[in-house]
Amino acid sequence: MISKNKGVTMFKTTTVFFAISVFCFVIKALIPTTVDSNGFLNEPFFFLIPMGYLFLFLSLLIGVLTLVIKLTKKIN
Template identity: 65%
Template sequence: MDDEVKQMRKAKLSWYTMIAALLIAVGCFVSMTLIESTVDSNGILHEPFFLIPIGYLFLLIGLISGAIHWYQRSRQK
């Protein structure tokens, strides 16, 4: 019984990690489109490019934790 409880906690943790990571990834991609790129008086482009790789990183984390969650749930049954 104790082992079953531990597996359920791990499954919930991977589920919450997946949801949080995917929401952060969507937030990064939406922020990238909403924040405008500007060119200053010296001709230097300022844009929030850093949000793209961060968004892909969180997307990857969400997909991996979703696969872990799926594996743990299929192992329980």
């Protein structure tokens, strides 16, 4: 059902998505946020938070699907 090369490719994809997710969260944590004189919060890289969660979700989804496919292949 799933070839060995495709399994390795899916593992690499999962690892890359997870690394991008960690990178987004680390960069967001390192960039300072400021409050201006009017009381507005300035977060220049706020978009990294949803992107980090998106890549984390994708890595978990692909990882779980790869695991399920491998387990069902071993059972059959």
